Amino acid sequence: MWPDRRILNLFKTEFPIVQAPMAGAMDADLVIAAAQGGALGSLPCAMLSAEKAREQVQIIRQRVSAPVNMNFFCHKLVSADPSREAAWKERLASYYTEHDLDPVAPVNAANRAPFDGAMCEVVEELKPEIVSFHFGLPEKGLLARVKAAGCKVISSATTVKEAVWLEESGADVIIAQGAEAGGHRGMFLTDDITQQPGTFALVPQVVDAVHVPVIAAGGIADGRGIAAAFALGAAGVQIGTAYLRCPESKVSAPARTLLAQGRDDSTVITNVMTGRPARGLVNRVMRELGPISPDAPEFPHAATSLAPLKAAAEKQGKLDFTNLWAGQAVRLGRDMPAAALTRALAGSALARLSKMAG
Structure with missing residues (x-):
């Protein structure tokens, strides 16, 4: 049993695992496969037109009945x-x-466009169960419309200060993004990368500072990492790099070779x-x-x-x-279908959590 079921209850997924949205490296195929494995599938929309985002979500809806997360950037243009x-x-x-x-x-x-009125209309039309944001949250009017469409809102924090701001501004769930994470830093209240804490330091401090559920992200690519995140007080995990070598990702053959050769210092x-x-x-x-x-x-x-x-x-x-x-746990990635990988990650984590509880 998972020690904290808040994410499961909120997202209605089988496992408290979020497949990270990775713009340019994936599309609906990976979302579908991760969802079939029991994770929350996330569609990166920051590099898509409104029409393409709509088309991708419709493909996902045709293939799985699982909840969908549409992910957007909300940087200032x-x-x-x-x-x-x-x-x-x-x-x-x-x-x-x-x-x-x-x-x-x-x-x-x-x-790479920030979330705007046109994309908000797509969200209102498609009503994804979850909408996630990177670089803070959109302006209040747009956020209110997203919430009125019945979507749960999540966003990334790279510091405790950002996490508190997100909760006060209406986020239902906060992703604590440690410095180990691959992709863009979700930072929005600071531009000082020298002060970015790692996942192990960030997660428990965010958990202590907010009341909403916290998802740990950064350096988590196997059952050990997932179990550790729960031990630190997280209610779920977000995993990206571990999915890059799945056949459903859009990563090129030369890139897959580099990922497979990746080390902790790569x-x-x-x-x-x-x-x-x-x-x-x-x-x-x-x-x-x-x-x-x-x-x-x-x-x-x-x-x-x-x-x-x-x-x-x-x-x-x-x-x-x-x-x-890619994140610092790149070496822990595996060449296996995303659904099977999700189940393997969850099974390994549950075995470790049960050993810790026993």
Whole structure:
């Protein structure tokens, strides 16, 4: 038996496991497979149009009757700064030359949009059981509409201060995102990555500071990690990196090879890929320009000038400019279907929890 059933009661899932939304690395297929295994499947919508998000949720609804989590970013939109963009292009100039690319050719802007009225209408129409946010919460009017649609709201906190703010602002559940986690840091009340606590330190302090259920995230990829999260007071866990090698993920073959070779020191927190701190496997551009660069334009504009380089390198089978987000437990990932992985994770965790209780 799970020692805390609040997440199970709230989400109506078989297990208190949330499959993390991983924009660019997955779509409805992984959501469906994770849900079939008993987890809460999460669809990343920050890089999707309203039409595409609607289409993806409809695919999920046709395949499973499980609850669905639609995930959105709610960063403040910052206009591109021409002088900073030019300086960034200058930093990337040698790479453009190396790949015979025209540095002045027009490039599509990075497609990571914050939650807005159009997406809110999609939520109101589709009524997903859960809506999760990254980088805080949307403005009060939009949040009220999401709640009025009957959705449970969850968001990520990287500090106790952020967790308290989220609870006071209406979050039903808080994800405590430790520094070990892959992908973008959910930070929104601070931009100081040097002070980001790890999962083991963050979870119990967030649990003590708020009344809503807490989901632990960061460095959790097996039954030991799940059991530890519950011992720290979490009511559930969010797992992302462990699902990347599942056949249902959209990760490319070269990326799967790198993930399988990953070690505890293979990832870093970088801002060069998008302009915002995120943890991923080290690649060439992170190594040579970062991992943290003051020249990187603000999120998401750093990604714009990297896009042609990414495409050119990937054609050669290289991931020099590809952001492969992953957490520090990357080595614990497994090549197995997502449903089977979910059940294996839950079974292993329950066995450990039962041993601890006995």
